Amino acid sequence: MPEWAQSIMTSSITWAVLAGVMAYMLTLVGIPVYTWWERRGAALIQRRPGPNRRGPYGLVQAIADAVKLAVKEDVVPAGANKWMHAIAPMIVMTVALTTFAVIPWSGDIELFGKTVRLQVADLNFGIIFILAISSMAVYGVTLAGWSSNNKYSMLGGLRAGAQMVSYEIALGLAVVGMVLVYGTLKLNLMVAGQEGSLFQWGLFQAPLAFLIYMVATYAETNRVPFDLVEADSEIVAGFHTEYSSLRFGLFYMGEYVHMAVSAVLTVILFFGGYHVPWAHTLFGTTPYATLFPWVMAALAALCLALAWDTSRPKRRALTQGNMIFAAILVAVAGGALLLATLYGLFYDVAWFAALCSMVTQVAVLVVKFLFFFWLFIWVRWTVPRFRYDQLMKLGWKVMLPLALFNIGLTSVLVLAGWL
Amino acid sequence: MGALREYFAAIGRTIVTLGDGLAVTFSYLLRKPTTIQYPDRTAQPVVAMLPERSRGMLENDVEHCTGCSMCAKQCPIDCIHITVVKDEETKTRSLTQFDIDAGKCMYCGLCVEACPIGCLRHSLEFEGAMYDINRLMLHFVTEPRVVAKPPKKGEEVQFAPRGSIVRKFLYEAGARPPSSGGAS
Ligand code: SF4
Ligand code: SF4
Numbered sequence: 001m002p003e004w005a006q007s008i009m010t011s012s013i014t015w016a017v018l019a020g021v022m023a024y025m026l027t028l029v030g031i032p033v034y035t036w037w038e039r040r041g042a043a044l045i046q047r048r049p050g051p052n053r054r055g056p057y058g059l060v061q062a063i064a065d066a067v068k069l070a071v072k073e074d075v076v077p078a079g080a081n082k083w084m085h086a087i088a089p090m091i092v093m094t095v096a097l098t099t100f101a102v103i104p105w106s107g108d109i110e111l112f113g114k115t116v117r118l119q120v121a122d123l124n125f126g127i128i129f130i131l132a133i134s135s136m137a138v139y140g141v142t143l144a145g146w147s148s149n150n151k152y153s154m155l156g157g158l159r160a161g162a163q164m165v166s167y168e169i170a171l172g173l174a175v176v177g178m179v180l181v182y183g184t185l186k187l188n189l190m191v192a193g194q195e196g197s198l199f200q201w202g203l204f205q206a207p208l209a210f211l212i213y214m215v216a217t218y219a220e221t222n223r224v225p226f227d228l229v230e231a232d233s234e235i236v237a238g239f240h241t242e243y244s245s246l247r248f249g250l251f252y253m254g255e256y257v258h259m260a261v262s263a264v265l266t267v268i269l270f271f272g273g274y275h276v277p278w279a280h281t282l283f284g285t286t287p288y289a290t291l292f293p294w295v296m297a298a299l300a301a302l303c304l305a306l307a308w309d310t311s312r313p314k315r316r317a318l319t320q321g322n323m324i325f326a327a328i329l330v331a332v333a334g335g336a337l338l339l340a341t342l343y344g345l346f347y348d349v350a351w352f353a354a355l356c357s358m359v360t361q362v363a364v365l366v367v368k369f370l371f372f373f374w375l376f377i378w379v380r381w382t383v384p385r386f387r388y389d390q391l392m393k394l395g396w397k398v399m400l401p402l403a404l405f406n407i408g409l410t411s412v413l414v415l416a417g418w419l
Numbered sequence: 420m421g422a423l424r425e426y427f428a429a430i431g432r433t434i435v436t437l438g439d440g441l442a443v444t445f446s447y448l449l450r451k452p453t454t455i456q457y458p459d460r461t462a463q464p465v466v467a468m469l470p471e472r473s474r475g476m477l478e479n480d481v482e483h484c485t486g487c488s489m490c491a492k493q494c495p496i497d498c499i500h501i502t503v504v505k506d507e508e509t510k511t512r513s514l515t516q517f518d519i520d521a522g523k524c525m526y527c528g529l530c531v532e533a534c535p536i537g538c539l540r541h542s543l544e545f546e547g548a549m550y551d552i553n554r555l556m557l558h559f560v561t562e563p564r565v566v567a568k569p570p571k572k573g574e575e576v577q578f579a580p581r582g583s584i585v586r587k588f589l590y591e592a593g594a595r596p597p598s599s600g601g602a603s
Pocket of ligand 1: 477493494495496497498499519523524525526527528529530531
């Protein structure tokens with residue numbers, strides 16, 4: 001390996017950029033897929049097929065939706081505060097994307113004597129950064145409601161203000177509990193603290209904090225059952241009633257990005273981040289490198305199964321482009337198998353094995369992330385919306401005392417040395 | 420102490436019931452959809468599967484229409500337009516216009532109830548998507564025609580098959596052919 005290649009590979013900028021790409025893949029690239037997923041999941045839970053006509057499994061529908069949004073007329077209502085109206089969706093989106101900066105996508109790996117990690121910024125107040133930034137999202141929502149010159153928007157904005165502020169307290173206090181458990185504010189150290197057995201996971205260390213955190217997260221992202229901000233049966237679409245075209249698109253994407261951040265954060269705080277439980281006892285000293293070929297094999301198997309399914313005559317009769325999709329899937333499967341073979345050949349080349357272990361860790365994180373993303377959708381079609389007074393009651397009378405109790409309990413347990 | 424116990428019991432109940440709910444929705448996720456894929460995977464053409472009394476687009480068998488305008492008077496949104504011209508010499512009345520704006524019609528069926536002859540009726544057709552809404556103005560009379568006499572008592576009137584008239588109009592106006600049905 002030449003000198004310059006080594007210096008590129010060990011430069012922190014390279015990894016920051018890669019981590020940024022990772023975040024964009026999971027959010028901006030992922031959003032069309034998430035919308036499709038949400039619609040399809042909703043449909044299946046309601047026992048109807050859902051979008052399945054455009055492209056294999058209806059996947060192209062998502063792209064069609066995006067194009068439709070982009071080419072629509074952008075209407076700014078009369079009497080709206082133009083500046084605020086334009087800025088509000090940008091705030092929501094920017095805030096949601098910024099929080100990704102401190103997410104560690106993988107653990108430390110050794111490359112040519114240097115330690116690198118897939119993370120944009122290793123801030124020593126990581127979790128505080130996320131809380132601080134994401135609490136600014138409420139400005140976007142409230143401003144949108146206020147600047148639209150529409151009563152429904154106004155109501156939505158007001159609800160957003162009250163709801164997000166009250167649940168942020170519970171959220172912050174739940175996180176304080178986790179900070180006590182791990183003894184650090186850095187997200188990568190938090191994940192490192194969950195290495196080892198399954199019971200090292202935050203979920204088992206502080207189940208109460210997990211409960212509070214989950215509920216508060218749903219409220220923070222304005223998802224059902226806390227979607228009073230945009231309650232469509234009450235106030236049309238709430239704060240984004242008066243938005244159209246890409247500005248609406250920004251809100252829409254912002255919601256999904258916010259969900260993605262929350263899902264990743266849930267995994268990092270409570271579900272071991274990129275760790276596999278009992279990795280070291282089960283898979284030896286370099287567990288993630290050992291797991292790499294298996295991960296690749298699983299990916300290839302998944303791709304091949306999907307390719308087989310799409311190329312069945314029954315599926316082909318439904319949609320167009322199935323064979324192209326299947327070909328892409330087979331290519332991906334081939335690439336995965338190739339990588340697995342390469343690992344088999346070069347597993348004793350230290351830097352290659354290190355890279356492989358990083359890929360495994362990212363894959364583990366993404367799988368957990370997808371589960372929590374799915375949970376958002378699942379809960380959305382399970383639980384009905386809260387009434388406004390119930391929401392406030394839950395926030396202030398249940399969540400807040402519970403979070404305080406949790407802090408007390410955790411502190412005692414930590415002091416007693418049980419955690 | 421009781422209040423505190425109730426507080427924690429409520430939290431416990433929340434978790435349990437939430438799990439119950441999620442289990443229910445998940446079981447639904449795995450079941451077969453109950454809806455039928457419209458339009459091209461139905462067992463028969465959709466129109467053939469509609470119940471007898473369903474109210475599709477209106478059609479008038481003008482051959483039997485007396486031009487009495489009862490239907491137009493009944494229509495709450497005035498979407499039936501009828502013009503009858505009287506020829507002073509031959510003392511005949513002829514129908515020069517019988518338009519129904521299917522784009523406005525709300526399928527309430529009041530006009531059908533009012534028609535003393537029964538020549539105005541609902542077909543079962545409903546697939547009237549057009550690129551131009553004005554094309555949904557269905558002109559049932561293209562050239563002036565002498566109005567029909569009301570049938571005598573006990574006389575059976577033979578109407579054109581239900582739907583045949585409006586379907587012709589729809590094709591001429593550019594609606595897509597009805598869903599084939601039974602395909603794939
Ligand atoms: S069905 Fe009702 S709305 Fe339609 S033409 Fe007849 S009376 Fe008018
Ligand atoms: S359709 Fe019936 S009600 Fe209408 S003008 Fe003709 S006969 Fe009279």
